[in-house]
Amino acid sequence: MxxxxxxxxxxxxxxxxxxxxxxxxxxxxxxxxxxxxxxxxxxxxxxxxxxxxxxGFTIEDCRALLALYEDDTRASADVKRIARDHLRRIEAKIADLRAMQDTLTELVDACAGDARPDCPILRDLGREG
Amino acid sequence: MxxxxxxxxxxxxxxxxxxxxxxxxxxxxxxxxxxxxxxxxxxxxxxxxxxxxxxGFTIEDCRALLALYEDDTRASADVKRIARDHLRRIEAKIADLRAMQDTLTELVDACAGDARPDCPILRDLGREG
DNA sequence: GATAAGGCCTCCAGTAACTGGAAGGTCAAG
DNA sequence: CTTGACCTTCCAGTTACTGGAGGCCTTATC
Missing domain, CATH: 1.10.1660.10 (Multidrug-efflux Transporter Regulator; Chain: A; Domain 2)
Structure with missing residues (x-):
């Protein structure tokens, strides 16, 4: 091929x-x-x-997984550790994104989205403190 | 300063x-x-x-938002569009991550994680088709 | 006045995982 | 023999920084 x-x-x-x-x-x-x-x-x-x-595994995860895949004497614990660590990173990422989503949803809902300049989104981004 | x-x-x-x-x-x-x-x-x-x-706004989003922030004659619709588009990307990203999370959770749960080589995670990654 | 610490400067390389493109060789069909 | 579809290598660009080298500036201390 x-x-x-x-x-x-x-x-x-x-x-x-x-x-x-x-x-x-x-x-x-x-x-x-x-x-x-x-x-x-x-x-x-x-x-x-x-x-x-x-x-979503990184390339280096993939390299490790491939090596384990080709090793008949591997311990499944090694595979599981990589997958679990990756799962934790995904969960953390989801939590971050959901926090953003919540805030953004509020802001978008609060914004009239018309021709006027008044905008809660910019007000929030530009707030003092 | x-x-x-x-x-x-x-x-x-x-x-x-x-x-x-x-x-x-x-x-x-x-x-x-x-x-x-x-x-x-x-x-x-x-x-x-x-x-x-x-x-989570990109740098280019930030550039646009900052320009709108400093423009007294802006339309809030322009701000809202940027925020809504970004929100959609976040939602899409969350959906992707949740799909990964679901699959990974299943696989991790199914893996004994001991000294034996048998591993559902690798079996899934290496499946035919 | 010398010196040392700490802050500031610019420039450059590296990160993750590709993506797209230029310049050019190869191959099969007509 | 040419056309077009593949294939090759090499290189620049992507995102948003991060860290470091080498060197100047400032302030405090001796």
Missing amino acids: NIGDVADRSGLPANTIRYYEEIGLISPARDNNGYRRFAEQDLHKLAFLARARAL | NIGDVADRSGLPANTIRYYEEIGLISPARDNNGYRRFAEQDLHKLAFLARARAL
Whole structure:
């Protein structure tokens, strides 16, 4: 398979796949013409990466998860720790965003949104203190 | 005021304040020795920016909001549009994160997290299809 | 007057994870 | 033999800072 094929089949852009090779997540073979030649195993890894990224894992998390995936002697505790830490970060992020959402919702609701200059949003942002 | 004073009073790091000047959000005066000299008005702008950033507005949003803030003839509709668009992005982000949270919570709960290699998390990431 | 501490300056590299584009080689079809 | 679709590498740009090097300025102390 060429890069276009694995891009189609993994759902990842070709440039992203090149990037993953550059940072050492995958190591596809090369044809005589210099084209990357992807085996089924490479595609499988890319699909793994695509799913892990879709769950919001960082690239370094993905690197660790991939290593564990390929290690038959891994302890599931190691995997779970990565996932739990990531879950905590997501929960923290959600809490931050919800606080913003609450404030913004109030402000947007309070703003007339017409041609007049008076605006509770700006008043809040510019308040003293 | 020197930069250290406004940093303390606005809660923004000095480097961030320098950055805001570099991208044209503020334009403090300069003393003969080259030090930035901040007026109360500069501090007020920085506090405005700090609050807008804390609500998650992008720098470009902040630039637009600041311009509206200083324009007596603004229409509150323009402010509201920026805030509403931002709110929508936040809501979308929350939805994404909650989807991740749901999946991750399931996977983490299903994983024994012990010394054995068997792991539902990796099984999910590596599934075919 | 020398010195040391602390604040300020500019410039630059690095962060995360790509994305898009330029310049150019390769391949299959007509 | 040319056209067009792929592929290659390399590089700049994205967001919003952060940290550090190297060096000047100020103030206090000895």
